[in-house]
Amino acid sequence: MIPFSPPYINDNVIKEVVDSLKSGWITTGPKVKELEHEIGKLVGLPNVLCVNSWTSGAIMMLRWLGLEKGDEVIIPSYTYSATALAVIHAGGVPVMVDVHDDFNINIDAIQNAITPRTKAVMSVDFAGYPCDYSAIKQLLSSEKVISHFKPTSEIQKKLGRILFISDAAHSLGAVYKNKGIGHFCDISIFSLHAVKNITTAEGGAIIINMPEPFNNEDLYGELRSMTLNCQTKDAFSKSQGGNWKYDITGLGMKINMADVNAAIGLAQIKEYPELLKRRKSIFQKYNTEFKKLDWAIEPPMSSNNKESSYHLYPLRIKNINESQRDDIISLISAQQIAVNVHFIPLPLLSYFKGLGYLIKDHPKAYDNYVSEISLPIYPQLLDESIDLIIKTTIDCYEQVISTVSKTV
Incomplete structure (x- = not known):
């Protein structure tokens, strides 16, 4: 069996976790801080806050922004459900727009979706390939868009425009204009889930890059407190003799990352240059x-301004329908090779259908979906396995197409 996306666990990872266990300190403490520092070095930005999941991090940031009932957040329809669910959990309304051929959010669609109720735009770097950050930033900074912005919280008034958030769940290690993800928007959130390039089993990392007059170092402290129920001291600080007294300063959440989790990612990120090279x-x-x-559409990996993190390999197949794609997947799976589909567009999912979202409004998302098969890509994948995956995919495609031809 060739698995789809097993975590990268070697002796160094095991040693780092055992070190955490033996230290007597397994919740938020020094290893979380060290992981934040290493992620900061990788992306080239100093203020990184680790949390227990991408989803909880996104919910917290939208709550911090001060979403009110009816406030809108523009997102792509081609993404994992958490992108939209975070908006709903934070009290807002996800406004879904279509995507481009590269799977990333359509800039014209963003412009057409902006209303006075728009409080944030959340783009997605699908499969680790960066979206067009400069174009989105330019749009949100334009006089026309700013003139229609109606802030309803003190944070929004201080910012004076729509917040630009990057759902960078896939793109740790990706590059845009020779810089790590996070430099061209206000907030970026990486996922450190078990299937991601760097994992902490469950986890996320928030990159804080707010413009003046925000002080990002102070904001890090505020948000770190917010991950701990707005408690003024974390458990590690309180454990230092006689330092028990604390206060609760607001309505926070309990979404901190634990040291025992951070240890996994800490060992991996130290090897990440080589791991990323293998993915590439x-x-x-x-x-x-x-x-x-002639029937295959390869996914984008790099351009003049962008380089992927190579998190997924989303192969598309020309001129097939959803049923044929599913048949190809079934045949590949029967050969003990695990493949996947990323993603089912949100308007096709029952919950979002029930909220009134329609797939007919997202033709490119649907076209991408029906033809997409995600192939395994991870550092420990053997060369002979790669060859087998390619051969099996081609054979299974030809088998399905041959069957279709015979029935026509």
């Missing part, structure tokens, strides 16, 4: 082979 080589191998086939 696998991606290039897939692209080289599928480029030879």
Whole structure:
């Protein structure tokens, strides 16, 4: 069996976790701080806050922004459900817009969706390929858009425009204009879930890059307190003799990351340059082979301004329908190779259908979805396994298409 996305666990990871267990301190403490520092070094920004999941981090940031009932957050329809659910949990309304051929949010669609109720735009770096940050930033900073902005909280008034959040769940290690993700928007949130390039089993990391007059170092402290029920001292600080007294300063959440989790990611991120290089080589191998086939659409990996984190390999197949795509997946799976689909567009999911979202409003998202198959891509994938995946995918495609041809 070739699994789809197993976590990268080696002796260094095990040693780091055991060190945390033996230290006697397993919840938020020094390893979380060290992981924050390492992520900050990787992206080139100093204020990084680790939390227990991407979802909880996004909910907290939208609550911090001060969403009120009826406030809108623009998101792409081609994303995982958490992007929309975070908006709803924070009290807002997700406004879904269509995507481009590269799976990322359509800039014109953002512009058409902005209303006086729009409080944030949350783009998604699908599969780790950066969206067009400069175009979105330019749009949100334009006089026309700013003139229609209606702030309803002190944070929004201080910002004076729509907040730009990056759902960077896939893109730790990606590059935009020679910089790490986080430099071209206000807030970026990475996922450190079990299937991500760097994992803490469950976890997330918030990159704080707010413009003046915000002080990002002070904001880090405020948000860190907010992850701990707005308690003025964390458990590690309180454990230092005689330092027990604390206060609760607001309505926070309990979403801190634990040291025992941070230890996994800490060991991995120290090896990340080599891990990322291996992901890139696998991606290039897939692209080289599928480029030879007139029915295959290879995913983007880099351009003049962008380089992916190579988190997913979303192969698309020309001129097939959803049923044929599913048949190909079934045949590949029967050969003991695990593949996947990223993602089912949000308007196709029952919950969002019930809220009135319609897939007919998202034609490109639907076209991308019905033809997409995600192939395994991870550092420990063997070369012979890559060759087998490519051969099996081609064979299964030809088998399905041959069957279709015979029935026509």
